[in-house]
Amino acid sequence: MNQNDPNDLNAPVPFMQELLDNPFLLLFLGVMIPMVVYSLWGVIDILTIPVAK
Amino acid sequence: MSTTYRTCPRSGLQFEAQAERLMLVNAVAAVVFLLVGGILAVGVVLTRWPAVHWLSADAFYMVLTAHGIDMLIFWIIFFEMAVLYFCSSTLLRCRIATPRMAWLGFALMLIGAVTNNVAVFRGSSSVMMTSYVPMMAEPAFYLGLILFAVGALIGCFVFLGTLVVAKREKTYQGSVPLVTFGAITATIIAVFTIVSGAIILIPTFLMSVGIIKEVDPLVYRTIWWAFGHSSQQINVAAHISIWYAIAAICFGAKPMSERVSRGAFLLYILFLQLASAHHLLADPGMSTEWKVVNTSYFMYFAVLASMIHGLTIPGAIEVAQREKGYTKGLFEWLRKAPWGNPVFSGMFISLIGFGFLGGISGVMMGTEQLNMLIHNTIYVPGHFHATVVVGTTLSFMALTYFLIPVLFKREMINPGLAKLQPYLFGLSMYFFCLVMMGAGTLGVSRRHWDMAMGGSPLAYEFPGAAYLMMGLVGIAGIAAILGGAIYIYITVGSLLWGKKLDAGVESSATIPLPKTPMPVSATIQGHGSAGFAAPGTFALALVFLVSFVLYYFINWKYLSQVWGLS
Numbered sequence: 001m002n003q004n005d006p007n008d009l010n011a012p013v014p015f016m017q018e019l020l021d022n023p024f025l026l027l028f029l030g031v032m033i034p035m036v037v038y039s040l041w042g043v044i045d046i047l048t049i050p051v052a053k
Numbered sequence: 054m055s056t057t058y059r060t061c062p063r064s065g066l067q068f069e070a071q072a073e074r075l076m077l078v079n080a081v082a083a084v085v086f087l088l089v090g091g092i093l094a095v096g097v098v099l100t101r102w103p104a105v106h107w108l109s110a111d112a113f114y115m116v117l118t119a120h121g122i123d124m125l126i127f128w129i130i131f132f133e134m135a136v137l138y139f140c141s142s143t144l145l146r147c148r149i150a151t152p153r154m155a156w157l158g159f160a161l162m163l164i165g166a167v168t169n170n171v172a173v174f175r176g177s178s179s180v181m182m183t184s185y186v187p188m189m190a191e192p193a194f195y196l197g198l199i200l201f202a203v204g205a206l207i208g209c210f211v212f213l214g215t216l217v218v219a220k221r222e223k224t225y226q227g228s229v230p231l232v233t234f235g236a237i238t239a240t241i242i243a244v245f246t247i248v249s250g251a252i253i254l255i256p257t258f259l260m261s262v263g264i265i266k267e268v269d270p271l272v273y274r275t276i277w278w279a280f281g282h283s284s285q286q287i288n289v290a291a292h293i294s295i296w297y298a299i300a301a302i303c304f305g306a307k308p309m310s311e312r313v314s315r316g317a318f319l320l321y322i323l324f325l326q327l328a329s330a331h332h333l334l335a336d337p338g339m340s341t342e343w344k345v346v347n348t349s350y351f352m353y354f355a356v357l358a359s360m361i362h363g364l365t366i367p368g369a370i371e372v373a374q375r376e377k378g379y380t381k382g383l384f385e386w387l388r389k390a391p392w393g394n395p396v397f398s399g400m401f402i403s404l405i406g407f408g409f410l411g412g413i414s415g416v417m418m419g420t421e422q423l424n425m426l427i428h429n430t431i432y433v434p435g436h437f438h439a440t441v442v443v444g445t446t447l448s449f450m451a452l453t454y455f456l457i458p459v460l461f462k463r464e465m466i467n468p469g470l471a472k473l474q475p476y477l478f479g480l481s482m483y484f485f486c487l488v489m490m491g492a493g494t495l496g497v498s499r500r501h502w503d504m505a506m507g508g509s510p511l512a513y514e515f516p517g518a519a520y521l522m523m524g525l526v527g528i529a530g531i532a533a534i535l536g537g538a539i540y541i542y543i544t545v546g547s548l549l550w551g552k553k554l555d556a557g558v559e560s561s562a563t564i565p566l567p568k569t570p571m572p573v574s575a576t577i578q579g580h581g582s583a584g585f586a587a588p589g590t591f592a593l594a595l596v597f598l599v600s601f602v603l604y605y606f607i608n609w610k611y612l613s614q615v616w617g618l619s
Contacts (some may be wrong), residue, residue: 020315021228023216023237026322030241031248034279034326038347039249042275042333045340 056148060564062557064302064459066577067564071152072142072215075159076135076460080453082163083131084544087446089170090123091537094530101431102527103504103520110502114179117500119170121182125441126201126284127166132449133239133291134159134208139460140236140294141215144578146563147224150214154207161204169197181500183281186257186268195258199251206247209240224563230578231311232301235294238318243287245326249279271338282329285441289359290321292403292448296366299400299448301577302455303391306373309365310582317365320358328352331419335428348419356416363408364594367401368587375586383589395471399451402479403444410486411439413601423608426615431523432493439486442533447479450540457544463551471543478536485529492522494611 019025057070068076096116099107108116142149149155171193172178178190216237219225229237253276259265297314300306308314330347333339374386391397414436417423427433457465465471497504497519504523506512 016316017228020234020319023213023241026237026319027213027241027244030238030322030326031245033323034245034283034329037351038327038329039252039276039279041343042330042339043272045343046269046271046275046338049338 055561057559057561058146058563059559060557061459062555066143066459067146068460069142069148069563071155072138072149073460075149075152075155076138076143078159079131079135079138080456080460081548082159082166083128083135083449084541086123086127086131086166087537088541090120090128091534091541093117093120093123094534094537096120098527098530098534100502101504101523102530103523105527106503108502111176111179113502114181115173115176118179118181119173122169122173122198123166124446125182126198129288129441129445129449130201130205130284131162131166133243133287134162134205136291136295136452137208137212137236137240138215140233141212141219144230144233145215145219145225146578147215147219147222148563150211150218152211155211158204158207158211161200161207163204165197165199165201165204167197168193168200172197183277184257185277186260186270186273189261192258192261195254195261199254199258202247202250202254205243209243209247212236212240225578227580228315230580231308231314232294232298232577234315235290235297235318238321239287239290239294241322242283242290242326246280246283246287249276249283253277253280271336274336275333275339278329278332279326282332283326285437285445286321286325286328288441288445289325290318292407292445293359293362293366295448295452296362296400296404297369298577299396299451299455300366300370300373303394303397303400304370304373306369307579307582309368309372309585309587311580312582313361314365317358317361320354324351324354325358328355328415328419331424334421334424344421348421352419353416356412356419359408359412360597363404363412363597364590366404367593368585368590371587371590383592386589393472395454395475396451398472399447399454399475399479402475403447403451406439406447406479406483406486407444408597409600410483410490411436411444413604414439414490416601417605417608423605423612426608426612427490427493429499430493431497431499431526432490433499435486435489435491435493438482438489443479443482443486447475447482450478451475453540453544457547457551458554461548461551462554462556463547464554465543466546466551467543470539474536474539474543478533478540481529481532481536485526485533488522488525488529492519492526495519495522497523 013021059068059070059073060066061068093116096108096113097120099105100113100116138149138155141147172191173194175191178194180188180190180194184190184194216229219229228234253268253273256265256268257273260268297308327347330339330344331352334344334348370390371386374389379386379389390401414432418427418433418436454465454471457463493499495516495518496513497515498506504515504519
């Protein structure tokens with residue numbers, strides 16, 4: 001069994017290919033990362049602006 | 054549910070009956086909104102042309118609002134729905150999942166788009182595409198957008214469901230084709246985009262009907278841009294998928310490295326949406342850390358991905374051309390490319406313009422310090438016309454020329470005019486974007502009806518060059534509109550008057566890909582890498598990098614002169 005032989009159907013699937021072949025895992029990552037890094041962090045920044053005295 | 058599959062005799066592609074009808078109606082709806090948006094563009098450019106200054110202020114803002122939404126949202130997303138169904142059902146040779154839901158999604162999109170347009174044309178919703186609160190539009194304006202977004206979200210899940218159907222019914226082996234993977238990328242970005250739109254537009258709709266008293270303007274801007282900018286990132290993923298498809302259709306080209314191309318799409322999935330932050334680089338409420346992480350770090354991963362696609366697609370074409378014997382010098386492969394075929398010429402003009410004009414200007418705008426030079430100037434529309442019009446719209450036009458015989462089963466009318474159309478539309482848009490960015494660099498406002506802001510206490514005396522460039526925006530804009538009109542004439546005319554072509558064999562079950570498939574279906578639906586033997590493309594990439602560095606340097610130099618710190 002040769003892991004590098006693309007024609008070997010019994011070869012273990014590399015991790016990256018498993019990730020790329022799973023659209024729902026990609027969907028989770030593609031929604032969660034910007035939701036946290038952009039949206040959530042951005043809104044927290046706005047909500048923690050000190051109130052003027 | 055019983056269905057039929059048609060095998061196109063010209064391409065070997067197999068169309069499931071429901072999916073084909075959905076592609077047709079989405080593509081037709083898209084072209085209708087392109088027509089409306091194109092007519093409105095006449096009003097926009099003839100008003101921004103200082104010597105003409107055609108429309109009154111009220112009419113201009115109404116027309117600009119409708120033009121922005123019809124072009125940036127309705128034309129493009131309807132067409133993208135057709136692309137999603139093509140990339141799932143057709144490329145994976147399977148039935149479409151839940152066709153009734155797909156029709157419901159289409160109906161909601163259509164009702165939403167019409168509702169929104171009616172609200173704008175009634176004249177009390179001239180709030181621009183961004184519709185920043187506390188400026189309020191009619192409730193129907195927001196309701197229309199929400200209905201459209203829900204319909205598009207349903208379409209995205211029908212696409213994902215179709216992937217499940219194909220996997221379960223084992224209609225393909227191994228991974229999905231690269232073009233389908235690009236469509237998955239577009240769908241994922243679309244889900245984030247639509248969810249963000251719902252998060253901010255639903256409370257704004259409730260505010261417009263008096264149920265909610267206030268929506269915080271800065272929170273609105275932050276979440277709206279997760280919708281507004283990411284919606285354009287869907288386009289990027291979609292039109293790059295189309296570039297790969299056209300390289301396969303016209304040349305039988307395989308990507309230089311399928312792994313690298315998939316990796317680049319993964320970078321889009323993870324990081325592309327974060328570039329929305331560049332719209333908020335001048336907003337005082339956001340922390341520097343948030344701005345720097347979202348733009349100056351993570352955005353560059355997405356830029357890297359775009360540069361990979363920009364290298365590997367022409368590289369794949371070069372490798373395919375060299376295999377056919379066009380090996381003389383660095384550029385024989387490019388000289389001998391089918392420049393008279395609008396499918397190829399449209400795609401290549403789109404690729405070069407997207408990279409050189411849209412890409413370089415986008416990275417410049419995403420740099421916090423340089424952004425201060427052009428923030429909210431007409432440079433910004435200059436940039437996004439280079440990405441969305443030269444990049445996305447021209448790619449969609451190029452793909453349409455392939456689809457007229459394959460999907461619509463008609464012979465294209467007036468092929469001589471079709472040959473010219475990508476050049477007229479694409480090159481006039483190049484010029485349009487350049488002079489717009491030039492005027493923006495001189496400070497011309499992004500949206501104001503009168504660039505001189507006459508009669509206002511903030512009136513500003515622009516140099517003559519700014520007026521000249523805005524005049525050239527008008528002239529180039531009219532030329533581009535003419536190019537767009539020719540596209541609509543050819544597309545609609547072919548559907549109405551084009552000679553009917555053989556539809557091909559219909560069967561009640563999908564026929565597996567033959568062992569010696571027709572070139573088009575084999576290359577779009579197949580796998581494999583072509584290698585990196587593409588010296589001409591690497592030379593072009595160096596020209597791109599030198600242009601990039603020079604333009605970056607010029608802007609830093611310009612910034613140092615604006616702020617005389619020494």
